[in-house]
Amino acid sequence: xxxxxxxxxxxxxxxxxxxxxxxxxxxxxxxxxxxxxxxxxxxxxxxxxxxxxxxxxxxxxxxxxxxxxxxxxxxxxxxxxxxxxxxxxxxxxxxxxxxxxxxxxxxxxxxxxxxxxxxxxxxxxxxxxxxxxxxxxxxxxxxxxxxxxxxxxxxxxxxxxxxxxxxxxxxxxxxxxxxxxxxxxxxxxxxxxxxxxxxxxxxxxxxxxxxxxxxxxxxxxxxxxxxxxxxxxxxxxxxxxxxxxxxxxxxxxxxxxxxxxxxxxxxxxxxxxxxxxxxxxxxxxxxxxxxxxxxxxxxxxxxxxxxxxxxxxxxxxxxxxxxxxxxxxxxxxxxxxxxxxxxxxxxxxxxxxxxxxxxxxxxxxxxxxxxxxxxxxxxxxxxxx
Amino acid sequence: xxxxxxxxxxxxxxxxxxxxxxxxxxxxxxxxxxxxxxxxxxxxxxxxxxxxxxxxxxxxxxxxxxxxxxxxxxxxxxxxxxxxxxxxxxxxxxxxxxxxxxxxxxxxxxxxxxxxxxxxxxxxxxxxxxxxxxxxxxxxxxxxxxxxxxxxxxxxxxxxxxxxxxxxxxxxxxxxxxxxxx
Numbered sequence: 001x002x003x004x005x006x007x008x009x010x011x012x013x014x015x016x017x018x019x020x021x022x023x024x025x026x027x028x029x030x031x032x033x034x035x036x037x038x039x040x041x042x043x044x045x046x047x048x049x050x051x052x053x054x055x056x057x058x059x060x061x062x063x064x065x066x067x068x069x070x071x072x073x074x075x076x077x078x079x080x081x082x083x084x085x086x087x088x089x090x091x092x093x094x095x096x097x098x099x100x101x102x103x104x105x106x107x108x109x110x111x112x113x114x115x116x117x118x119x120x121x122x123x124x125x126x127x128x129x130x131x132x133x134x135x136x137x138x139x140x141x142x143x144x145x146x147x148x149x150x151x152x153x154x155x156x157x158x159x160x161x162x163x164x165x166x167x168x169x170x171x172x173x174x175x176x177x178x179x180x181x182x183x184x185x186x187x188x189x190x191x192x193x194x195x196x197x198x199x200x201x202x203x204x205x206x207x208x209x210x211x212x213x214x215x216x217x218x219x220x221x222x223x224x225x226x227x228x229x230x231x232x233x234x235x236x237x238x239x240x241x242x243x244x245x246x247x248x249x250x251x252x253x254x255x256x257x258x259x260x261x262x263x264x265x266x267x268x269x270x271x272x273x274x275x276x277x278x279x280x281x282x283x284x285x286x287x288x289x290x291x292x293x294x295x296x297x298x299x300x301x302x303x304x305x306x307x308x309x310x311x312x313x314x315x316x317x318x319x320x321x322x323x324x325x326x327x328x329x330x331x332x333x334x335x336x337x338x339x340x341x342x343x344x345x346x347x348x349x350x351x352x353x354x355x356x357x358x359x360x361x362x363x364x365x366x367x368x369x370x371x372x373x374x375x376x377x378x379x380x381x382x383x384x385x
Numbered sequence: 386x387x388x389x390x391x392x393x394x395x396x397x398x399x400x401x402x403x404x405x406x407x408x409x410x411x412x413x414x415x416x417x418x419x420x421x422x423x424x425x426x427x428x429x430x431x432x433x434x435x436x437x438x439x440x441x442x443x444x445x446x447x448x449x450x451x452x453x454x455x456x457x458x459x460x461x462x463x464x465x466x467x468x469x470x471x472x473x474x475x476x477x478x479x480x481x482x483x484x485x486x487x488x489x490x491x492x493x494x495x496x497x498x499x500x501x502x503x504x505x506x507x508x509x510x511x512x513x514x515x516x517x518x519x520x521x522x523x524x525x526x527x528x529x530x531x532x533x534x535x536x537x538x539x540x541x542x543x544x545x546x547x548x549x550x551x552x553x554x555x556x557x558x559x560x561x562x563x564x565x566x567x
Binding site: 012180183291294 | 404420422444447
């Protein structure tokens, strides 16, 4: 299915990352956004709240982030492509209902414009310290999908990707951007609508008497119905069977949770996406994501100019993590160098994935600014020692 | 690479000025330009600044480090940011609002009564665009055509004519100044 030309602002624009996310959401067919604006993500909802009524859709400013996320789950089940947007403190408040979205398999997109934390931290300054929270922040076992853009142009495309993946796998998909990318303004090229491919949600063709709302279909993903279409359905956060009714025993738990996890793990090859560069004879591979992957480039260039063989594995999709590729590379290199604006999150996943085959060297930054490329360069130098 | 800081106080259209420079460079001059700006309480009403990094190819590091060009439209902004200007940098000021305290020999220094010109045109709100035209003529960082094109869509439609006139006035003032000094 192609994007609707009415919703796509085709042309060359000079936009900040937040506004580019908004345009991406509209192009992706987002028809519902509930939010409680918070710095530095406010500009996303500011733009959508102006634009969405003109293209068909609803923006609701909610009373808080708990309600925002709850409204998104409900809207998703009613057939909407639903979105919410937040930053650190709001993200924490959304965790409970993000778990509900996972359990109800409600396709939805959450944009987190990360800022410095913990707590209220640095409202107007950048951070990348919610990367583990996005994966594990709600209780229980589940999988999610998360992408991380490093420019306004990518904010546009990755928001569309997030909607597509979310619809395909019926799972919350996250755009983990940050204040630096959200507030930087650059050229954004928005293509023609017919160049934007959208994944269409799979609705059942079965009659109501045969339909089971949680019976796995293709890729372990059940087919949906829209609330209000005449199907009597039950959706609950309690462990449930294929009918959606609560079942309180380990067998039902095993069947359900296993599928929630496997629908992502077994399809990881389809979901995982990264950019790889000069890894063939690399000694060192710089693994990064979001803004850190971009400010690392001058450091990589400087190291290469000195003859150090530095490859790049830049994550587009951070979760699920490309553990297979990281393991393959680990067998032929000395170390991964991992710059991130936190004190060690994705580097832990790298350590886990290399199984002791090579080093994983963190180049941390506490937040509030991006790395000085010199610090990353020093990390590379340390790695070749 | 060119690093630019536009500074003044909140409400003068400083960010807008930076936005138009970035848009002109990246969309109409075929370069890459990244605009960042000061957020938070420090940017409300007091010294305020927009930063633009312009590159032939892709801008990698999005922030300015040592700006090559400083535009100062308030005394406070001048005081705060002047010392950070590159040794051989270019300094542009609104001469009625900024009294330079010390003259650095190596820098290139240009001044224009941008706010006065805007007032004479009937609205001091366009002082930033007068400065933009002046900036364009003096620094040649963006082309005149790109600057004018970038004004469309960046200011309210009913004020486009006024803004284009303001741009041209600033541009001509700059051109004249250059020809007199050469």
